[in-house]
Amino acid sequence: MKIRISWPTGHVTATLDDTPTATALLAALPLQATAHTWGEEVYFDTGLAPALETDARQVVEPGTVAFWTEGNALALPYGPTPISRGGESRLASPCNVLGRIDGDPRALATVRSGGPIHVRKV
Template identity: 75%
Template sequence: MQIRISWPSGHLTATLDDTPTAQALAKALPLVSTAHTWGQEVYFDTGVSVPRETSARQVVEPGTVAFWTDGDALALPYGPTPISRGDECRLASPCNVLGRLDDEPGHLATVRDGDPVRVELVEN
């Protein structure tokens, strides 16, 4: 499954794995939210509430599409956060991993705190 994440100055696509969280997110799409930034991570509320999966991880690779269950939010890290050790992408708490960005994660640097964000399914 592929999604498109758009904001005023750009967009990215991501490929999601077939997980319970990805399925719950897909049912809620399209959605519009407000971007928040935390170090080199963009996150935003989805209105979707799911439990933490057993495979949830706190340290992920740049470009991982993660779901922060504590905040019902998509978390898109592209570099270190305020709690990272070195150059790692350390999320606020363990997150469900949904998939990966298809494009260069660094494009997320153009997202500004407060930007409107739209997430929609990409039709194949």
């Protein structure tokens, strides 16, 4: 299952795993939201409210596609956040892991907080 995440200055594709949250996200696509940044993470509201899954994690690899259940948001870390220790990608709280960005996740560095972001199926 692949999705495309795009914003005015770029885009990435991501491959999603077969998880309950990924299935819910795919069913809600396409969606448009306002992007927010937190350190080297992009996140945005999806309007979805899935439950926290048993394998949720707070520290993930850069490029992980995660769902922050406390904020009903997709979280896309590409480097350290304000609460990271060292170079890790530490999310605000444990998040459902949905998949991985294809290619270099640092493309997300061009997303501007307050700008539009779109997600659709590929």
